[in-house]
Amino acid sequence: xxxxxxxxxxxxxxxxxxxxxxxxxxxxxxxxxxxxxxxxxxxxxxxxxxxxxxxxxxxxxxxxxxxxxxxxxxxxxxxxxxxxxxxxxxxxxxxxxxxxxxxxxxxxxxxxxxxxxxxxxxxxxxxxxxxxxxxxxxxxxxxxxxxxxxxxxxxxxxxxxxxxxxxxxxxxxxxxxxxxxxxxxxxxxxxxxxxxxxxxxxxxxxxxxxxxxxxxxxxxxxxxxxxxxxxxxxxxxxxxxxxxxxxxxxxxxxxxxxxxxxxxxxxxxxxxxxxxxxxxxxxxxxxxxxxxxxxxxxxxxxxxxxxx
Amino acid sequence: xxxxxxxxxxxxxxxxxxxxxxxxxxxxxxxxxxxxxxxxxxxxxxxxxxxxxxxxxxxxxxxxxxxxxxxxxxxxxxxxxxxxxxxxxxxxxxxxxxxxxxxxxxxxxxxxxxxxxxxxxxxxxxxxxxxxxxxxxxxxxxxxxxxxxxxxxxxxxxxxxxxxxxxxxxxxxxxxxxxxxxxxxxxxxxxxxxxxxxxxxxxxxxxxxxxxxxxxxxxxxxxxxxxxxxxxxxxxxxxxxxxxxxxxxxxxxxxxxxxxxxxxxxxxxxxxxxxxxxxxxxxxxxxxxxxxxxxxxxxxxxxxxxxxxxxxxxxxxxxxxxxxxxxxxxxxxxxxxxxxxxxxxxxxxxxxxxxxxxxxxxxxxxxxxxxxxxxxxxxxxxxxxxxxxxxxxxxxxxxxxxxxxxxxxxxxxxxxxxxxxxxxxxxxxxxxxxxxxxxxxxxxxxxx
Numbered sequence: 001x002x003x004x005x006x007x008x009x010x011x012x013x014x015x016x017x018x019x020x021x022x023x024x025x026x027x028x029x030x031x032x033x034x035x036x037x038x039x040x041x042x043x044x045x046x047x048x049x050x051x052x053x054x055x056x057x058x059x060x061x062x063x064x065x066x067x068x069x070x071x072x073x074x075x076x077x078x079x080x081x082x083x084x085x086x087x088x089x090x091x092x093x094x095x096x097x098x099x100x101x102x103x104x105x106x107x108x109x110x111x112x113x114x115x116x117x118x119x120x121x122x123x124x125x126x127x128x129x130x131x132x133x134x135x136x137x138x139x140x141x142x143x144x145x146x147x148x149x150x151x152x153x154x155x156x157x158x159x160x161x162x163x164x165x166x167x168x169x170x171x172x173x174x175x176x177x178x179x180x181x182x183x184x185x186x187x188x189x190x191x192x193x194x195x196x197x198x199x200x201x202x203x204x205x206x207x208x209x210x211x212x213x214x215x216x217x218x219x220x221x222x223x224x225x226x227x228x229x230x231x232x233x234x235x236x237x238x239x240x241x242x243x244x245x246x247x248x249x250x251x252x253x254x255x256x257x258x259x260x261x262x263x264x265x266x267x268x269x270x271x272x273x274x275x276x277x278x279x280x281x282x283x284x285x286x287x288x289x290x291x292x293x294x295x296x297x298x299x300x301x302x303x304x305x306x307x308x
Numbered sequence: 309x310x311x312x313x314x315x316x317x318x319x320x321x322x323x324x325x326x327x328x329x330x331x332x333x334x335x336x337x338x339x340x341x342x343x344x345x346x347x348x349x350x351x352x353x354x355x356x357x358x359x360x361x362x363x364x365x366x367x368x369x370x371x372x373x374x375x376x377x378x379x380x381x382x383x384x385x386x387x388x389x390x391x392x393x394x395x396x397x398x399x400x401x402x403x404x405x406x407x408x409x410x411x412x413x414x415x416x417x418x419x420x421x422x423x424x425x426x427x428x429x430x431x432x433x434x435x436x437x438x439x440x441x442x443x444x445x446x447x448x449x450x451x452x453x454x455x456x457x458x459x460x461x462x463x464x465x466x467x468x469x470x471x472x473x474x475x476x477x478x479x480x481x482x483x484x485x486x487x488x489x490x491x492x493x494x495x496x497x498x499x500x501x502x503x504x505x506x507x508x509x510x511x512x513x514x515x516x517x518x519x520x521x522x523x524x525x526x527x528x529x530x531x532x533x534x535x536x537x538x539x540x541x542x543x544x545x546x547x548x549x550x551x552x553x554x555x556x557x558x559x560x561x562x563x564x565x566x567x568x569x570x571x572x573x574x575x576x577x578x579x580x581x582x583x584x585x586x587x588x589x590x591x592x593x594x595x596x597x598x599x600x601x602x603x604x605x606x607x608x609x610x611x612x613x614x615x616x617x618x619x620x621x622x623x624x625x626x627x628x629x630x631x632x633x634x635x636x637x638x639x640x641x642x643x644x645x646x647x648x649x650x651x652x653x654x655x656x657x658x659x660x661x662x663x664x665x666x667x668x669x670x671x672x673x674x675x676x677x678x679x680x681x682x683x684x685x686x687x688x689x690x691x692x693x694x695x696x697x698x699x700x701x702x703x704x705x706x707x708x709x710x711x712x713x714x715x716x717x718x719x720x721x722x723x724x725x726x727x728x729x730x731x732x733x734x735x736x737x738x739x740x741x742x743x744x745x746x747x748x749x750x751x752x753x754x755x756x
Contacts (some may be wrong), residue, residue, distance in 0.1 A: 053753060055707075056399045071745065076738055077720075082417050093542035142561035142569070160501060166564035169729075253510040254716070256563035257723040272396045273714035275419030275707060276749065 036268045040288060047207050049281035056275045068282035077258055078266065078283065085262040085287070087173065089241035092180045096237050097230070098179065100188035105218075107189070108196050125186035133250035138181045140165035140251065169259030175261050184240060188233040195229035196222070231302040235295060242287055313746045350382045352636045355397065356412035358388045360587050360658060364450055366522075367654035374748045376384040376643060382636055391567070395714075401628065410640065413624045415512075415713070416448040416698070416705035418458050423754065424626045427457040430638050434590040434645045439665035447698040448622045448705050453534075453756060459624035462645055463652075467516055467620035469606040470574055471581040472589045473601075475500060483581055485610040486549060487522060493557030496580045505582045506550075506744040508723040509565040510716040515699075516585040516618045518722050522546045523609025523701055529712055529743060532703045534756045536747045539740035542613070547725045548722035560564040563723060574603055585620040586686065590656055593679040601681045605688045609697045615695050622698070623659065708743075708750040717742050 017023060050068055054061035074079045107118060124132055139146050142164055151157040166172045200224065207217050223230070245264035248254060254261030254269065263283055271280015321485045342470045354373075373384040381449035387408065389397060401407030402423050427449065433440060445461035469484050478498065493504035506521075507514030522528060522750035529583060554562070561573075573579035575589045582588070592600025602618045608617025618639060644651070648666040652659060657674055675687040688699045700709040712718065721739035724730040730738070750756050 055419055055753065057402060057417075057423045059422070071749075075742065075745070077715075077742070136564075140564075141572075142564045143572055143578055162561070164560040164564055167560040168563070172564075221618060252564075253566070254586070255510040255720075255723070257714075257720045257727060269715050270711075272399050274711035275714070276398075276711060279749075 019131045023278075024207070041067035046281045046285055049278050050187060051286050052278050056272060056277045058277075061278070064278070069286070072282055072286065077261065078263075080258050081254075081261040081263050081266040081283075084173070084260060085242060085264075088177060088180070088260075088262055089238055092177045092184070092241050093234060093237045094186050095177070095181045096184050097234060099185055100192050100233065103185065103189045104196055107193055116150075119153050122186045123191060124183050126189075129183055129246050130250060132183065133179060134249050136175075136182075136247075137251055140175050141305050142167065166252050167256055169256060172256055172260050176251055179251065180241065181245075183247065184237050189239060191229055191233040191236075192226060195226035199225045228302040231298050235298040236296075238294060239291065242291055317456065319643075320424045326668070339527075345446065350380075350636055351570060352377075352382050352384045352640060353408040354384065354386045354410040354412070355408040356386065356388060356410075357394065357414060359655065360585070361590065361655050362657070364651070364655040370539075372644075372650065376640065380607050380636070380639065380643075382633075389742055399520070405630045407628065408629075409627065409633045409637040411501045411626050412630065413459065413626065414621045415709065416624055416700070417626065418451060418705055418707045418755070419460040419710055420626060421451060421454065421456060423628055423630075424458055425631075425634060427627065429458040430460050430641050431624050433638075433642050434663055437642070438645055438663040440663075441664050442664065442693060444619060444622075444693065444696065444698055444731060445662035447700065447703075448619075449624055450704060451755070452704055453754075454705075459626045460641055461622060461624050461662045462576070462641065462648065463623045463662055464619040464696070465585045465621035465623075465658055466660060466689050466696055467520070467583055467585060467608070467618050468656065468689060468692075470570075470584050470603055471606060471611060472496075472579070472602050473578045473604040474602045475502060483606055483609060483671075486521060486553075489581060489609055490549070490556055491555045493553070493580060496657075497557050500580075502578060503561075505561045505562055505565075505570055506553065506558065506564045507565045507570065507595045508550075508554065508719060508726055509569075510719055511565055511567050511569075513567055513570055513584060513620075514562075514565065515675065515713055515716070515752075516620060517573065518550070518718055519699065519701075520583065520608055520617045521550060521611065523616045523697065524594060524609065524614055525549065526611070526613035528702055529718065530700065530703055530747070534703050534706060534708070534747075536708075536740070536743045538743045539736060543731055544736055546610070547722060547736060549553060550679055550722045551726045551728075551732060560727075561726065575599060583617070586656075586658060589680070589685065590658065593681075600742060605685060607691075616697055616701075617695050619696050619698065623662075657689075660689075661693065706750070707753075707755040708747040712743055713747050713749070715746075717746075 049061070051063060051065060052061035053064050053067075066187060103121060107114065107121070112236070138144065142162060145162065145165065147165070148157060148162050149165070152159055152161075164171065165175045203221060203225070204217070207221050212221065243264055245262065245268055246258055248262055248265045249268070252260045254265050267280045267284035270283060271277045274280070313461045331612055359368075360679075369386060373386060376382070377384040392735075397407075398411060398413070398417065399421065401411065402420065411641060422494050431446075441461075442464075449459040449461050450457050451506060469489075475496045476482060476492055479492055479495040481488055483492060483494070488505060497503045508519045510516075519529075522543060523547035525542050527538070527540055527546050529536065529538050531537045561569075570579070570582040570584050571588050572593060574582050574584075575592055575597050586605070589600055589603055589605065591597070592603060608615055625641055627634055631637055645663050645666055648661050648663065649668075652661060652667050652670075653673070656679075657677070663668070664670065667673070671690050674689055677686055680686060684729055699705050699713055703709075717739050721735045724738075725732045725735040747756065
């Protein structure tokens with residue numbers, strides 16, 4: 001009887017193993033569970049918080065409708081943070097896109113020490129961002145800035161002049177964008193290298209035979225061919241720029257006078273430090289519809305331009 | 309008498325006997341000997357910051373908690389984290405309803421009032437044993453609306469003026485009033501190129517220094533009845549003063565500062581004056597930085613209305629309602645206050661007692677310090693309670709004051725005006741609007 005049962009069970013397992021329909025679902029299950037538990041649940045909780053009056057020290061909450069959203073749009077700091085977020089995201093992504101293209105092109109060529117260069121470029125991505133940002137904080141320090149020291153040493157600045165990298169709104173924004181670009185560049189470069197590697201060599205050869213120059217070759221052949229994968233890089237970059245606050249938290253904490261405050265950092269200061277979890281949730285979710293729309297648009301674009 | 313037979317022990321017998329013995333030792337200790345069960349070692353988990361003075365943590369970990377643990381049959385576990393991580397950690401513990409039995413904030417945390425026990429009993433016991441607590445402690449841990457003590461303060465850190473005596477002597481001035489600081493600071497900057505440094509950034513020391521200026525100008529965020537009163541002529545005058553101070557005596561680096569910038573500023577020899585705890589001089593003494601002997605301390609500066617400053621750090625311990633060892637945590641705090649003299653010495657006078665009688669020789673100790681040059685450098689702090697106040701002055705700290713503090717409303721107001729981005733009046737109007745919005749929100753929630 002036992003032998004018969006185990007034989008039947010074994011046969012069922014073999015059938016399940018060979019059934020692609022069920023096997024696929026089974027193998028996807030851990031990823032779906034992960035997303036549901038660690039991303040979906042907090043997200044829906046944040047949605048619920050944003051229409052409530054919960055505080056960081058409270059366990060009870062009441063439904064308040066859109067009151068938190070109406071309150072934040074009347075707050076000048078929020079409006080400033082919204083503008084800063086858009087500036088931060090768009091400028092950093094344009095820079096990342098240009099620099100990643102240059103780097104990817106360079107790293108496609110063969111040269112001595114290529115692996116060292118690749119390793120160095122990847123370093124900002126693999127190092128903890130908080131540590132990297134602290135390094136940059138010292139480079140931008142008002143007294144001990146190595147950048148100022150270098151500029152003084154080469155005679156560009158006189159010895160009594162110190163540039164306050166994080167003390168002027170425009171310089172502070174430029175500084176946080178620089179660090180953000182430094183951090184995201186490796187990912188975008190690796191993605192673009194993958195895209196460039198997938199372009200068949202005969203297409204490049206044909207372009208060369210037809211006499212296409214570098215710019216024409218690049219803009220009319222290479223870019224259209226890697227556009228789908230480049231769209232993915234841009235999408236990643238935008239999501240990071242809109243949702244991350246580590247660089248700003250470490251370097252400026254939103255200063256000087258909120259000129260580098262972004263929605264993610266404002267949400268943290270309001271929700272966690274300030275204790276108003278509901279308003280913090282509303283601030284952090286404010287751009288969610290826009291981000292979802294942008295993600296759909298990017299993915300749709302990526303599919304349309306895909307070369308088959 | 310029959311002879312006892314030497315019966316060989318079977319494997320079954322051995323297991324039975326060993327099992328019974330183990331049961332008797334393990335379970336029996338709880339059932340058969342109840343006294344033994346109650347004497348089982350307890351655990352007390354404490355979370356606090358990495359103290360600015362490493363010697364304090366050394367004393368706390370290696371001496372104090374060991375001795376206290378042995379006396380109270382308790383295993384004490386202390387976790388230290390950076391100052392910047394305290395709020396996030398507290399939020400995480402509350403969200404999980406699990407964490408430490410004692411949690412140390414470095415500022416009043418009224419927002420967690422619903423999550424903590426009423427600490428009244430601890431104050432009462434400490435006052436019975438060690439005398440009255442200072443007003444500053446009560447104003448930083450008591451909610452007059454709900455009549456609840458939402459924390460317990462064992463100590464506070466003074467926030468005196470740190471100034472370069474050589475430079476101030478050189479221009480023939482002393483930083484006694486805020487106007488002296490503007491005029492003298494301006495002269496030093498002009499003559500030596502060394503500025504004053506009062507932060508205008510989104511950081512805690514800025515928050516303290518700018519409130520000190522406001523209070524000394526007769527301005528405040530709210531009044532004694534927790535009504536927002538930021539918009540006043542006094543605040544406007546304070547903003548205009550800071551704008552002038554920035555223009556005449558400071559540089560733009562104050563917009564870039566973090567909590568440790570004023571330490572670096574003074575110890576690098578590139579600053580003539582800053583407001584800070586005694587961390588500047590203590591670091592200088594411990595690291596033997598030459599400029600330290602020229603950095604002297606002064607009382608809070610006098611403004612047009614009064615001489616007043618803030619505490620620099622307010623130790624506020626809380627016991628969560630969900631703590632597993634509430635009684636142990638209460639006892640720990642009561643005993644800790646009783647031993648505060650050792651803590652005061654271990655912190656190298658950084659932490660001052662909230663129960664002054666626990667350090668009876670306080671004035672003698674601070675008037676003769678072995679590291680300071682001159683040895684009475686810290687004597688100026690002996691009447692600190694006459695000029696130090698709490699963040700919510702002239703009222704109590706509350707949830708709205710906490711949010712105004714944590715979202716940098718006041719530092720942004722001053723910075724916008726000082727940088728010329730807004731007129732003083734516009735900066736004040738904007739901040740006032742935000743303060744009123746925050747107060748209304750917390751009033752609607754019944755917290756003020």
